[in-house]
Structures are given as C-alpha cells and as structure tokens.
Amino acid sequence: MRLGTTTTLFLNNPSGRDISTIECIKRCSAAGFSVLDMNFFPMLSGRTEFVKDNWKEEAYKIRESADEAGMVFSQSHLPYHPNYMKLNPPGDSTFNERFDEYMKRSVEISGILGVKWAVCHPYACTDADSYDNDADIAITHRFYDPILEALKKARVGLAIENIVGMQPPIRRRFTAIADELCELIDSFKDESVGACWDFGHGNQIYKDQKRAIRKVGSRLRATHLNDNRGRTDAHTLPFVSGTTDWEECLPVLSEIDYDGDLVYEVKCGVNLPNQLKDDFATLAVEIGKHCLSLAQKGERA
Secondary structure, three states, X not given: OOEEEEOOOOOOOOOOOOOOHHHXXXXXXXXXXXXXXXXXXXXXXXXXXXXXXXXXXXXXXXXXXXXXXXXXXXXXEOOOOOOOOOOOOOOXXXXXXXXXXXXXXXXXXXXXXXXXXXXXXOOOOOOOOOOOHHHHHHHHHHHHHHHHHHHHHOOOEEEEEOOOOOEOOEOOOOOOOHHHHXXXXXXXXXXXXXXXXXXXXXHXXXXXXXXXXXXXXXXXXXXXXXXXOOOOOOOEOOOOOOOOOHHHHOHHXXXXXXXXXXXXXXXXXXXXXXXHHHHHHHHHHHHHHHHHHHHHHOOOO
C-alpha cells in the first residue's frame, strides 16, 4: 500500500496562475508522495492541458515526467456530468458534446498514464424515479456500459465511488450507503468493476464506517482519503479538523485484504500563498504515513 494524492492538490492558486500537471508531479514527488490520481474534473472548466488540441502529446509528456520522478498513476477520476439525466445545462447547448469528448479523452489518457482504476460517480434517475434502486442502477449502466468497454481496451478498471449523502435539492443520493454501492457494482457482473471508498463521504453517513467498509470488502479497488465534520464535504486532512475515527476504520483495510493505495482527495489550503502549499503537502505526507501504518498493520495506534 502506497500514499498518493490527486493532481488537483495545488489548484486554487491565489496568484492566479494555474499549475500544470507536470509541475504538480514534481512538487508532489518532492513532498514525498509516490503515487498520483489524475483528476479530470478541471477539463469541464477548461483548466487543464487536456482541453487543448495537442492533449495526447501532453499526456505522453506527463507520463514521461512521472516516470522520471519515479511516480505512478494508480488512479484517475473521470469527469462527472452535473445533470443526473444528462441534459445540457441552461444556456450551454454544446455542453454534452464537450463532455462526451472529454470523457473519451479521459479514458485514453488513463491508459497512456498506466492508470489501474478510473474512479467514477454513479448516476441516479432523480427526475423520474427518486429512490428507486432499479432505476438508478439502469441509468448508471446506460452511462457507463459503453465507457467500460473503452476502459477495458485501455486496460483500466472502473471503480465506482460512494457518494455524498445529501446534496440539495436532492435529499438522499444513490450509493451514499455501502449496501447500494455493492448492489450497483454486483449488477455489472464484471471483475473490472469495483469500488472506491471516499472516507469523507462515508463520514457524512456513518458514525462508524467499519461495517460499511467490511460490506464493500473484496470489491474495494481505490480510496479517497479526506475528512470533514459530517455536515459538508470539506476535503480536509485526516486528524486535523474532522470527526472520522481513523484509528478504528483504517485497520479494516488490512482486515479485508485491500491491496490498493491510500490516495488523498484534499484541498491544499485554498488561500495559502503558493510557496506555503509545499509545506502543506509535506504535512499531508507525514499524516499519510501514520494513516498507512494504521491501514497496513491493522493495529490501534
């Protein structure tokens, strides 16, 4: 098990200068991370190299930079459509066309980078059949069955994430609980489909995540390590200001024989000056080492 972070760690730079993926790789390597999660969400806002015409060339450059730094892309995070029913957002009639293109690019880039598991959000049939698991499973298949075939060609698996419990105007979201996540994954009947457990999302649903993680069990392929106080999806570092009981839930990973990585999905201090973000990343590594010790040994600290 290794410690990693998403490539969006250094976004929200107060200087106004977006940080390239290659610069992020170098800074994450210097801080002590060994693996990365390529996050494709910035494609939707145009804040990434991958929206350019030479996106494939950029992907190979990024792979080369990671290899030189001795870093591995073990995960990626596919774009997520903001409308559950995949309708163009108001005032943007070409959004779906761009989204579909970016999804195709994300799959191909994941393959170029050597990603093992591409994390995705499930969809829900909220406009027609709220809280109907069969309808939610059907619409998720409609979105991801074609993408799964493309991922297989790229030798990348699909890891479906447990979701934030509530997000207005939706009162409860499909797969926020482990039982629904497992039901969805099992419906694919495919070993190349597994789970990504987001501890921050889990903390908004469960006071004690142990049972949920055990339920996911051998389906678990990837993780998002972050914390909150159970009310908002704050994406803070473990042990800093959240309420997740890390000493209790992390040892369950060794109990279920999880063989993936611990990968942060945290915000690197939105208002921190750029020069202090490296100190934040170094602190994240030190905290992550303790998290790894809990997850690997299966013992209380």
